[in-house]
Amino acid sequence: MRDRVTMRPPTRRRRPLHLLILALLALGLSACGDAEQNALLPAGPYAQEPHDLIIPVAIIALVVFVLVQGLIIYSSWRYRERADDDGSLPEQVHGNTRLEIVWTVIPALILAAIAVPTVQGIFSQMAEPDDDFMTIEVIGHRWWFEYYYPDHDIYTANEMVIPANTPVRLQMTATDPARDASQGVIHSFWVPRLAGKQDLVPGQTTFLNLQADEPGRFLGMCAEYCGLSHANMRIRVEALDDGDWQAWVDNQTSPATVPDEGTLEARGRELYGDLGDRQACASCHQVWEGDGSRSPGQGPDLTHLMSRQEFAGAIHDLDAENLRAWLADPESMKAMNYELDGIGMPNLNLTDDELDALVAYLLALD
Amino acid sequence: MAADAHATTLGLDHRKLAMWTFLGSEFLFFGAFVATFLLYVTTTAGGPGVEIFDIPFTSISSFVLLMSSLTMVLAHNAHRQGDLRRMRLWILATAGQGAVFLGGQVFEFTVFVKEGLVLTRSPFASSFYVLTGFHGVHVFVGILLLLSLYSLSLTGKVKKDQDLKTEMIGLYWHFVDIIWVVIFTVVYLIPEIAVG
Amino acid sequence: MSSTTTPKLRPTKETGVLSWLATTDHKRIGILYFFTTLVFFFLGGVESGFIRLQLAQAEQSVISEDLYNQIFTMHGITMVFLVVMPLSAAFFNYLIPLMIGARDVAFPRLNAFSYWVYLFGGIFLYSSFFLGGAPAGSWVGYAPLHATEGMSMGFYAIGIQILGLSSLAAAVNFITTILNMRAPGMTFMRMPVFIWMALVTNFLLLFAIPVIAVALFMLQFDTLYGGQFFQPGSGGDPILYQHLFWLFGHPEVYIMILPAMGIVSEILPVGSRKPLFGYAAVVFAGAAIGFIGFGVWAHHMFTSAIGPVARSAFALSTMFIAVPTGIKVFNWVFTMWGGKIRFTTPMLFSVGFVSMFVIGGLSGVTHAIVPHNAQQHDTYYVVAHFHYVLFGGALFGLIAGIYFWFPKVTGKLMSEKLGKWHFWTWLLGFNLTFGPMHMSGLLGQPRRTAVLPGELGATVELYNLLSSLGVIVLTGSALVFLYNLITSIKRGEASGDDPWNARTLEWMTPSPTPSVNFYRIPTITHRDEFWHRKYAEDESGKPVSIPAGASDDHDSDGDDDHAEEHIHMPDPSLWPFVMCLAFFPIAYGMLYFNPWLFALGALWLVVGYFLWITEPLAEGDDDDPEDADDHAAVGAAAH
Amino acid sequence: MSATETEDTGTDHGHHPTAREYVQIAIVLAILTALEVSTYFFDFGRIAIPLLIILMAIKFVMVAGFFMHLRFDTKIYSRLLYTGLIFALVLYSITLAIFVFERAPSA
Numbered sequence A: 001m002r003d004r005v006t007m008r009p010p011t012r013r014r015r016p017l018h019l020l021i022l023a024l025l026a027l028g029l030s031a032c033g034d035a036e037q038n039a040l041l042p043a044g045p046y047a048q049e050p051h052d053l054i055i056p057v058a059i060i061a062l063v064v065f066v067l068v069q070g071l072i073i074y075s076s077w078r079y080r081e082r083a084d085d086d087g088s089l090p091e092q093v094h095g096n097t098r099l100e101i102v103w104t105v106i107p108a109l110i111l112a113a114i115a116v117p118t119v120q121g122i123f124s125q126m127a128e129p130d131d132d133f134m135t136i137e138v139i140g141h142r143w144w145f146e147y148y149y150p151d152h153d154i155y156t157a158n159e160m161v162i163p164a165n166t167p168v169r170l171q172m173t174a175t176d177p178a179r180d181a182s183q184g185v186i187h188s189f190w191v192p193r194l195a196g197k198q199d200l201v202p203g204q205t206t207f208l209n210l211q212a213d214e215p216g217r218f219l220g221m222c223a224e225y226c227g228l229s230h231a232n233m234r235i236r237v238e239a240l241d242d243g244d245w246q247a248w249v250d251n252q253t254s255p256a257t258v259p260d261e262g263t264l265e266a267r268g269r270e271l272y273g274d275l276g277d278r279q280a281c282a283s284c285h286q287v288w289e290g291d292g293s294r295s296p297g298q299g300p301d302l303t304h305l306m307s308r309q310e311f312a313g314a315i316h317d318l319d320a321e322n323l324r325a326w327l328a329d330p331e332s333m334k335a336m337n338y339e340l341d342g343i344g345m346p347n348l349n350l351t352d353d354e355l356d357a358l359v360a361y362l363l364a365l366d
Numbered sequence B: 001m002a003a004d005a006h007a008t009t010l011g012l013d014h015r016k017l018a019m020w021t022f023l024g025s026e027f028l029f030f031g032a033f034v035a036t037f038l039l040y041v042t043t044t045a046g047g048p049g050v051e052i053f054d055i056p057f058t059s060i061s062s063f064v065l066l067m068s069s070l071t072m073v074l075a076h077n078a079h080r081q082g083d084l085r086r087m088r089l090w091i092l093a094t095a096g097q098g099a100v101f102l103g104g105q106v107f108e109f110t111v112f113v114k115e116g117l118v119l120t121r122s123p124f125a126s127s128f129y130v131l132t133g134f135h136g137v138h139v140f141v142g143i144l145l146l147l148s149l150y151s152l153s154l155t156g157k158v159k160k161d162q163d164l165k166t167e168m169i170g171l172y173w174h175f176v177d178i179i180w181v182v183i184f185t186v187v188y189l190i191p192e193i194a195v196g
Numbered sequence C: 001m002s003s004t005t006t007p008k009l010r011p012t013k014e015t016g017v018l019s020w021l022a023t024t025d026h027k028r029i030g031i032l033y034f035f036t037t038l039v040f041f042f043l044g045g046v047e048s049g050f051i052r053l054q055l056a057q058a059e060q061s062v063i064s065e066d067l068y069n070q071i072f073t074m075h076g077i078t079m080v081f082l083v084v085m086p087l088s089a090a091f092f093n094y095l096i097p098l099m100i101g102a103r104d105v106a107f108p109r110l111n112a113f114s115y116w117v118y119l120f121g122g123i124f125l126y127s128s129f130f131l132g133g134a135p136a137g138s139w140v141g142y143a144p145l146h147a148t149e150g151m152s153m154g155f156y157a158i159g160i161q162i163l164g165l166s167s168l169a170a171a172v173n174f175i176t177t178i179l180n181m182r183a184p185g186m187t188f189m190r191m192p193v194f195i196w197m198a199l200v201t202n203f204l205l206l207f208a209i210p211v212i213a214v215a216l217f218m219l220q221f222d223t224l225y226g227g228q229f230f231q232p233g234s235g236g237d238p239i240l241y242q243h244l245f246w247l248f249g250h251p252e253v254y255i256m257i258l259p260a261m262g263i264v265s266e267i268l269p270v271g272s273r274k275p276l277f278g279y280a281a282v283v284f285a286g287a288a289i290g291f292i293g294f295g296v297w298a299h300h301m302f303t304s305a306i307g308p309v310a311r312s313a314f315a316l317s318t319m320f321i322a323v324p325t326g327i328k329v330f331n332w333v334f335t336m337w338g339g340k341i342r343f344t345t346p347m348l349f350s351v352g353f354v355s356m357f358v359i360g361g362l363s364g365v366t367h368a369i370v371p372h373n374a375q376q377h378d379t380y381y382v383v384a385h386f387h388y389v390l391f392g393g394a395l396f397g398l399i400a401g402i403y404f405w406f407p408k409v410t411g412k413l414m415s416e417k418l419g420k421w422h423f424w425t426w427l428l429g430f431n432l433t434f435g436p437m438h439m440s441g442l443l444g445q446p447r448r449t450a451v452l453p454g455e456l457g458a459t460v461e462l463y464n465l466l467s468s469l470g471v472i473v474l475t476g477s478a479l480v481f482l483y484n485l486i487t488s489i490k491r492g493e494a495s496g497d498d499p500w501n502a503r504t505l506e507w508m509t510p511s512p513t514p515s516v517n518f519y520r521i522p523t524i525t526h527r528d529e530f531w532h533r534k535y536a537e538d539e540s541g542k543p544v545s546i547p548a549g550a551s552d553d554h555d556s557d558g559d560d561d562h563a564e565e566h567i568h569m570p571d572p573s574l575w576p577f578v579m580c581l582a583f584f585p586i587a588y589g590m591l592y593f594n595p596w597l598f599a600l601g602a603l604w605l606v607v608g609y610f611l612w613i614t615e616p617l618a619e620g621d622d623d624d625p626e627d628a629d630d631h632a633a634v635g636a637a638a639h
Numbered sequence D: 001m002s003a004t005e006t007e008d009t010g011t012d013h014g015h016h017p018t019a020r021e022y023v024q025i026a027i028v029l030a031i032l033t034a035l036e037v038s039t040y041f042f043d044f045g046r047i048a049i050p051l052l053i054i055l056m057a058i059k060f061v062m063v064a065g066f067f068m069h070l071r072f073d074t075k076i077y078s079r080l081l082y083t084g085l086i087f088a089l090v091l092y093s094i095t096l097a098i099f100v101f102e103r104a105p106s107a
């Protein structure tokens, strides 16, 4: 067995026992706390519509449930054999055609009634938004999402930034085999508060509409099993109001910061481009400094890395400590096996000095 | 005739009933391969496509397989009349034609491979080889069945009145032939006209 | 039966290991199936224990991602292919001949073949744990992910292929048996519902297995030999695999539930002491479920790359499968209605089945609300759904069957007291484990994740903890069951021949069932034949018991004049076992692409087959050996 | 369906073609095949494909009906065979139709 325990930094780990007690305490309380990835709390029309559909259906289901369970419990109780039974047999009833018709027709009618809005919902869910919408291209990699904003020529990863109150249409596919040595696999983009999920299929294009009514941060994750680190392929959507959105776009469309000569950061920038006989960061990542056009590599775009809050499939907070740990040994931070299949980020055996410089450089990429 | 009073419920022999049951399910097997082939008929990834087919050559081997159904049914006919000698002759003829068909297929495959159509070339190549290959495996199994019938009838294990055995193998054989009738049209002729 | 002059051509011993390896007796094969599934259930349960341990708390890594993925995959495969399906096959084996008044199945040796193929397929799959890692592509093995998982998905493709072969052979066998070996007078509409459901199930297998066979062959070629079927790089379409898998996969779920539905349809009338309400409706609904079940497969692909028309069509077909299912449910309830219900353990499990299955069925219908399926799909809400139908449904029904027919098999009763303990803890543990998953799924917890994401923690952690605690209850409950089973086999109370006052033919025979099943094949004049031999109806339609002995209510053995002198039973044979061993070299040969190993296996198979068909009868008469497989050699006799 | 139980017993008692008839059938099959192959050499235009499908179906039914005796045997066998065939046709046609018309979720 390829057994390897993955470790996460202690910041994100909680002690099991401690937690058990907490959970037991919570038993009495309502389980609704901070609900950022909560499918029952729609935050936009594309999540609201299915929600409005399922609630009446759930009520119907509940009624059927109560009725049938009630019947079962009632007849179990009412017709149980009593202690004083005379041992005779009950009346031998073989059936009743009228009843058969009733319980064929009524469920059929109920289902017909919920079929109509379902079909309507299917078409409206998949149609292009009526209003002006923004397109973002989404590419599913193992195991992180890449976003490209064609209107602005912006590349980013894991965290998708959108303007609030604007419909967004995602145009999605999974890793382009031409860009990634390994074949792409199917992923699924899912941010429950903004929309349902839709699979990303390599070699094909699928679409998903979403919209956030208010500014906010919405959590999600890849919802189609995509191998080893499927659990570590998470999504953040940051909805910004107009001003913030414009500022974000302006920042993203500007070239990356180039550190001053002689600083530690500058040393890091050098290492970034050249690690001797080890693979350079630049061979997989891009830091766009204004020349030529932006073109993505095998790994996430790092031009404005520090404009994001989390990294590596959005499982770690983006801070110096975590970055350092990541560069020192990516596989200890996220289940990957670069040596085996070339997927993910390799361990480049960086020295402490190199780590200092690289981390300093990355932290400057805001 | 139903000399046996407690015969079966339907009055049918188990083995024949089972054989037909099994053949019904085989359609779903080959159907899936044919559907896959149709889906990928033009998905050649820049490699060879249906134009590679040698229709005259395949026509001949298809014809041989079709005629093997005739010899098969003649073998059964002979067995039914108790003529084991003639039965064996037809059985050999059938197996022989099956072998010719298989030989043709092997030849066809080697030619295609030389022309660059290897299994790993494209979805088209994979689906073509796996579909026709599995059909070939069925023919091969049929030949084994025929040969075992042949040798068992020589050693007296298959008797004059046991023509059901020949019939059963015949059913299987004809079925494999029917499948080829479909493959020949759907995989070779129609794509050749529509795409090639 | 077997005479002393038997040449030692076939094994004749009736006890010992060899007798089990060589058995062709449908009852013994059924028992083999049963105990094998117990072992695999234990393995699948242990795997689920690891799943729940890992997910008990957020951001926890008791086992690595890699191992978790292997474990949840093997859990699904084990429970589906190595537990529920073969456990149903155990019931088919034991009961089909008995319930239709036959002495064995149509092809006893083929039957043994099915069992050994199943066993070896399971062993092959589990060997992966020691040969570089078990399959880690989930039980659906989606393409093109499989291709990157290397050898381990080779085990998946080949292993399930082998299990499929077992089911296909069994399906042909059982269909032939049911169509062709019913006792005189047993018309279709007099068949027990269990037999009907067995027939439908086996037709589903017959038509579904070839589809998965093709999908798996393609997977095997892609994974191991560089095939391009599902490789997007060269234009292959991964969605094709999904279609083929679910074309099989959905009928498969009805393959798992229909036998259990058949079982409770037998138990509820006995427990309520009334005939089944609406026999014809239940039968036709079962057939309708099987039929419609072939037309709903894409409901597993609502979020995949298919268009709105397809989504709508499959949403409609999926919803309407609730109608025939509802018919069954209501007929079961009205079977109890007006009865005098004795809550024995089998009856408790049957009522539990109806109740729990309805929950799973209703959540199934909500999946078909496509716009919202986009929220539910691949969440724990789906996990809750299918455990309610599979565990609360199929498994509850099958366990009911175990308690119900245990006396038939052993002549002893299982402890009612322990049985009740088992039932209530099972019900509690089950709901504790899977009930909370409805909530955690709706709140947004995705399935197949090795780590419970921390950001979900606050909302779903409690539910996950409850689920994990539920497994402890279930394990305790399973141990009660196991203890009950073992002690009852050893020293259970004698049951008599007809402990439940039952209705169907199998209870006419002595318990434990003699190897000939029936000393005299009964002639059937009624549905619920045995009941009608025990009770007549007076003018007002009230049943009155017929005094014992006044009719042939029991199939007594002995010197009855009517007993047939020469009962021809199938002879034991070692060849099915020996021949099936060939699947090891074949499977490993294909896996490691070793033509020699494969050729060895193929040759073994061919030689085994030859020995099989030329095997002489134990009694040494020079009857045609193949005809030994069927008692009525109509074909040969016809000329 | 219980009526089937009194149906003819279906084993080989019915009409059996003679060897001569078998040869005649084979000749017809050969002619049909020749016709099929000719679509490759001559341009049949738009009728080529429908023609090929019809010819295929005729050959199929002839082999099944005569060589496999379906015509003379009990109907149960035909039902078993054609159930499988129809299932396969319907299910795979739907699948292919989804690929052709419903491939992407939206245009």
Ligand code: HEA
Pocket (backbone or CB within 6 Å): A064, A068, A106, A107, A108, A110, A111, C140, C253, C254, C256, C257, C299, C300, C302, C318, C319, C321, C322, C323, C325, C326, C327, C329, C357, C358, C359, C360, C361, C362, C364, C365, C367, C368, C373, C376, C377, C378, C382, C385, C386, C389, C390, C393, C394
């Ligand atoms: C025994 C197995 C079994 C059974 C019987 C069912 C029964 C049903 N299933 Fe389930 N299903 C599974 C096993 C099963 N399923 C499994 C294993 C999966 C997951 C596979 C995977 O991805 O790994 C799955 C997944 C699954 C999905 C895909 C979910 C997703 O991944 O997004 C869907 C979608 O429609 C679905 C629907 C249904 C429906 C409508 C029924 C119906 O047959 C239910 C009908 C029953 C009732 C409705 C209750 C009784 C009826 C009444 C009381 C009448 C009145 C009712 C009404 C008016 C509504 N199932």
Ligand code: HEA
Pocket (backbone or CB within 6 Å): C038, C039, C041, C042, C044, C045, C046, C048, C049, C051, C052, C072, C073, C075, C076, C077, C079, C080, C083, C084, C137, C138, C139, C140, C383, C387, C390, C391, C394, C395, C433, C447, C448, C449, C450, C467, C471, C474, C475, C478, C479, C482
């Ligand atoms: C019949 C089918 C069946 C049954 C019975 C079960 C039983 C259980 N299942 Fe599972 N399950 C599936 C079929 C089934 N499952 C399938 C198909 C999947 C999908 C896989 C995939 O996504 O690919 C799945 C997935 C699945 C998941 C989701 C994993 C994931 O998505 O990451 C979880 C999580 O909790 C789970 C839990 C459990 C638990 C706790 C039990 C428990 O109820 C188990 C209780 C049993 C025991 C505790 C056994 C104890 C027994 C003994 C001690 C007896 C000993 C006997 C002998 C020695 C002979 N199952």
Ligand code: CUA
Pocket (backbone or CB within 6 Å): A140, A143, A186, A187, A188, A222, A223, A224, A225, A226, A227, A230, A231, A233
């Ligand atoms: Cu990507 Cu799961």
Ligand SMILES: [Cu+2]
Pocket (backbone or CB within 6 Å): C249, C250, C253, C296, C297, C299, C300
């Ligand atoms: Cu389904």
